[in-house]
């Protein structure tokens with residue numbers, strides 16, 4: 001039964017790789033030559049990419065269709081604030097379109113009947129497939145609708161959709177007409193959505209009536225209404241249309257509706273013409289923005305542009321996962337995060353793969369869900385996050401081994417450091433010891449993978465992202481900004497631009513410069529710490545700034561603190577990340593109440609709720625530690641290092657507390673901590 005399904009995937013030229021159990025112990029797979037065969041070949045390509053980036057990337061860009069070719073000198077940049085504003089360009093003068101390269105190019109090559117998306121919804125049996133031709137038609141119809149609403153090149157469209165085929169379709173429709181998409185992850189609250197709608201001056205929002213996630217229903221449309229209401233209260237009244245996709249989780253009769261503003265997808269879109277002429281975009285025209293958290297202030301709208309992002313996403317996806325058109329590929333990310341942009345939508349479609357889209361949670365309705373999907377669709381490449389691996393490990397190996405995983409060739413991870421235990425399980429149990437683990441380090445800002453193994457090209461080490469991708473020049477810096485040579489540990493920075501790099505913070509170029517280029521002049525500052533070993537392998541050690549990584553989701557401490565202090569009874573709050581067995585890090589909050597307040601379970605719940613409503617449930621603190629005071633330096637800076645040690649119960653590692661304004665605060669916090677244990 002399962003095997004029969006697989007036949008449909010291969011309705012196109014280019015054979016479907018059928019499952020074949022590999023009994024040898026070799027990591028080498030006999031069914032094809034890897035794109036990069038060994039480290040020597042990698043070194044040669046990497047050298048070319050840094051010695052002559054303009055030539056190297058022009059070479060890679062030939063994989064894609066350009067309506068107009070780039071200029072001879074297409075790459076210019078300034079990475080040093082002392083010499084003027086930070087700026088960079090790739091493929092200057094070139095014109096292209098992402099949706100054309102993701103869709104029309106494959107249809108023109110005779111792959112129109114190849115399955116583009118295989119969708120698996122919340123429960124077993126919720127399935128759907130769409131071919132490249134069908135996705136192209138749907139994209140064009142939506143693009144025509146958007147044009148009909150007056151959306152033009154450069155306008156921002158906010159997308160608040162669950163993981164259904166219409167989500168990447170909405171991205172591609174925006175790209176087709178040059179609109180800038182701004183996706184807001186469906187787990188963000190109405191407040192967070194309101195902020196993003198306003199910041200992007202968005203006139204159009206695309207959403208769904210509701211979605212079932214495991215056993216819970218999330219009323220997305222109601223959240224959109226609330227967000228638009230909140231924005232209006234703050235003076236932003238420009239949302240003109242809300243396009244709503246009907247999901248069976250909430251039928252149309254029960255969906256809240258604003259007459260004149262709201263429109264049903266099923267009424268509006270099918271009537272639109274099924275072809276839409278693409279807007280040929282300049283290489284440096286914006287493609288999308290995506291908000292991400294930093295150590296200070298509100299989330300930043302990270303802006304990516306067309307040509308460089310396309311070539312970066314397409315090239316990395318091809319080499320990281322050794323892709324050929326027709327491969328069955330599954331990235332478990334949600335499109336609300338950068339991984340879903342680069343390695344669920346653009347990268348895979350630029351490579352013509354058959355793409356699995358998963359609209360549920362990994363252990364719903366049981367812990368075998370993911371492995372059943374691998375078996376059913378003959379997944380060749382699986383790309384996921386360490387948190388998913390850790391969460392599934394707990395249920396036991398039999399959930400995995402009862403399914404045939406012989407189609408798997410490459411296993412990727414992203415989002416946070418992977419601990420060796422999880423790495424081994426992924427490698428041995430999931431991959432039967434024969435699939436390379438591609439541990440990719442990168443960021444929303446970098447747009448595409450930066451430090452990563454290339455499968456089969458060299459032996460990896462559990463926990464190391466190994467070597468820089470083509471064109472990437474990582475350096476380790478001391479606190480003073482000196483480059484560390486050879487093995488050592490320091491702050492990870494990047495020396496020169498790469499094509500998929502962000503170009504600015506939407507509407508705030510100064511913030512872009514201050515955040516990434518002011519600490520170390522002449523370098524892009526990543527915010528991560530890193531070690532380099534004697535083989536030249538890189539080991540990411542985690543954030544050096546105030547960003548917490550919860551289940552691979554970035555949360556700024558300042559954002560959570562500002563949500564907590566919004567409570568009338570809260571005088572002050574300090575938030576830190578503590579190690580967590582499944583989530584990687586969890587949020588631990590120290591809260592100081594006003595004198596008249598007493599800590600109660602009710603107050604605890606109210607504080608947690610505030611974080612949920614201002615940001616989203618994923619940012620909710622696991623612990624609230626009632627703190628009589630917070631340890632501060634004499635200049636008033638909270639000493640988070642001390643707070644981290646107390647939370648982790650590493651009391652003998654508190655270090656020097658003599659510079660504290662009130663050292664007794666530490667003893668009080670420890671006493672409280674002991675009581676809660």
Ligand code: WTA
Nearest residue numbers: 414415416417439440441442443444540543
């Ligand atoms: C962390 C996700 C270790 C890192 C693509 C980075 C990682 C932040 C890895 C970016 C990895 C991502 N090993 N740490 N393989 N991948 N990180 O913007 O701290 O959501 O700075 O992008 O995640 O998170 P973001």
